[in-house]
Amino acid sequence: MPTKxxxxxxxxKLPKGITATxxxxxxxxxxxxxxxxGEIIDADCTLVTxxxxxxxxxxxxxxxxxxVEAIEKMFIDGYFGSARKAIISAMRTCADKYRQVIVEGKPEVDQE
Known part of the structure; x- marks a missing residue:
């Protein structure tokens, strides 16, 4: 069965005073x-460098x-850029969305 x-x-939100902001x-x-x-196959982000x-x-x-706690720990222990808190927050959002869509069966639909 192919992977879905x-x-x-x-x-x-990024902190003020950094290049990415x-x-x-x-x-x-x-x-x-x-x-x-739940395995992450590929990833990208809007960090500058x-x-x-x-x-x-x-x-x-x-x-x-x-x-997601293990992912957060990698950034706490190894990422010393100014965007660390924002990265962790964005990853938590992704984990929450995954739980909503897959575990709870409640897909989030953007309202336009």
């Missing part, structure tokens, strides 16, 4: 997730949204 993949995004007012995190297991983006991807790909 879903896309989940999360956003969080000059370009964006929020950090956006996008995750391609195995819907059956390629080193920061690569660090983010290396931390989250292969991790599981069902264990």
């Amino acid at each position: 993949k879903i896309f989940i995004s999360g956003y969080a 000059e370009m964006y007012s929020v950090i956006a995190v996008g995750l391609l997730v195995n819907a059956n297991s 390629s080193v920061a983006k690569n660090f983010f991807r290396n931390c989250v790909i292969g991790e599981n949204l069902n264990q």
